[in-house]
Amino acid sequence: MRIVLNGDCVETGDACTVETLLQQLGISRERVAVELNADIVPKGNYEKQLLSDGDKIEIVHFVGGG
Amino acid sequence: MLAEDNRMTQTEDKLIIGGREFTSRLMVGTGKYASFEQTARALEVSGAEIITVAVRRVNLDRSKESLLDYIDLKKYTLLPNTAGCYTADDAVRTCRLAREVGMSDFVKLEVLGDEKTLFPDNEELLKAAKILVAEGFTVLPYCSDDVIVCKKLEDLGCAAVMPLGAPIGSGLGIRNPYNIRIILENVTVPVIVDAGVGSASDAAIAMELGCAGVLMNTAIAGAQDPIAMAEAMKLAVIAGRLSFKAGRIPRKLYANASSPLDGMIG
Numbered sequence: 624m625r626i627v628l629n630g631d632c633v634e635t636g637d638a639c640t641v642e643t644l645l646q647q648l649g650i651s652r653e654r655v656a657v658e659l660n661a662d663i664v665p666k667g668n669y670e671k672q673l674l675s676d677g678d679k680i681e682i683v684h685f686v687g688g689g
Numbered sequence: 690m691l692a693e694d695n696r697m698t699q700t701e702d703k704l705i706i707g708g709r710e711f712t713s714r715l716m717v718g719t720g721k722y723a724s725f726e727q728t729a730r731a732l733e734v735s736g737a738e739i740i741t742v743a744v745r746r747v748n749l750d751r752s753k754e755s756l757l758d759y760i761d762l763k764k765y766t767l768l769p770n771t772a773g774c775y776t777a778d779d780a781v782r783t784c785r786l787a788r789e790v791g792m793s794d795f796v797k798l799e800v801l802g803d804e805k806t807l808f809p810d811n812e813e814l815l816k817a818a819k820i821l822v823a824e825g826f827t828v829l830p831y832c833s834d835d836v837i838v839c840k841k842l843e844d845l846g847c848a849a850v851m852p853l854g855a856p857i858g859s860g861l862g863i864r865n866p867y868n869i870r871i872i873l874e875n876v877t878v879p880v881i882v883d884a885g886v887g888s889a890s891d892a893a894i895a896m897e898l899g900c901a902g903v904l905m906n907t908a909i910a911g912a913q914d915p916i917a918m919a920e921a922m923k924l925a926v927i928a929g930r931l932s933f934k935a936g937r938i939p940r941k942l943y944a945n946a947s948s949p950l951d952g953m954i955g
Contacts, residue, residue, distance in 0.1 A: 656787070
């Protein structure tokens with residue numbers, strides 16, 4: 624299936640959760656926040672939150688800023 | 690002895706924001722440094738306890754190296770900002786994401802009105818502040834040096850107000866010290882000058898006016914020697930605060946001799 628990840632279309636396997644997506648990307652869950660179709664996904668829901676075709680995912684973290 | 694007394698005064702003179710106590714009154718941004726190492730060193734030297742960060746998409750193509758790898762998170766209170774947001778909705782969304790990262794419920798709320806000046810859109814700012822306070826955030830809003838806006842932000846429940854000294858990154862200093870004074874006389878939450886500081890004397894002026902703190906980024910990161918400037922700012926904020934607390938002499942137009950007139954020779 625295809626999802627929109629941080630503005631880019633990407634292909635993922637079926638039955639992909641937020642947790643598996645983060646693992647595939649090599650991103651530590653500790654220092655990020657995830658939005659699914661403009662709603663926050665609480666960290667406690669990463670394992671059970673399944674992604675669907677066409678979902679829009681945002682993964683953000685802290686960068687230098689003023 | 691006097692120096693010791695002063696030091697004691699300084700450590701007892703806590704800044705309290707959102708129920709948390711801070712010793713340093715200098716808040717520092719983490720943008721625009723040449724490297725993460727330089728950022729970390731400048732933060733260390735500045736003595737800042739509150740540091741701002743921005744919330745941005747994880748870059749999926751590049752190295753996973755992150756600013757936070759270089760920073761001792763136990764030492765600092767992170768103050769995520771909403772830089773680049775032009776609507777209340779975007780700012781609120783950014784704050785929710787920032788809190789979900791899980792390190793702080795402090796947010797530096799900025800809602801910009803214009804790309805050229807980066808002046809705040811006060812209408813959107815107030816709208817966002819109301820929502821965020823209701824959601825339990827500790828809101829520190831970057832705002833105009835306008836007492837009416839500051840009072841409204843205080844009334845909404847913001848933990849501090851952060852009027853600008855001059856446009857962000859301009860280094861023009863405190864352009865309207867009288868407005869800052871009026872704000873100081875009319876709000877009870879901490880007043881922190883955010884933006885506009887260019888040199889150590891600007892920071893000292895903000896503190897001498899009676900501000901609770903100063904927040905800056907470019908003044909340090911953009912200096913020719915950011916580490917030296919970080920130290921200069923640390924000392925300026927301490928000096929300015931002590932000067933304010935000490936109570937300056939009144940300004941007079943004519944001279945008033947420092948040496949006694951009695952006992953002159955001849």
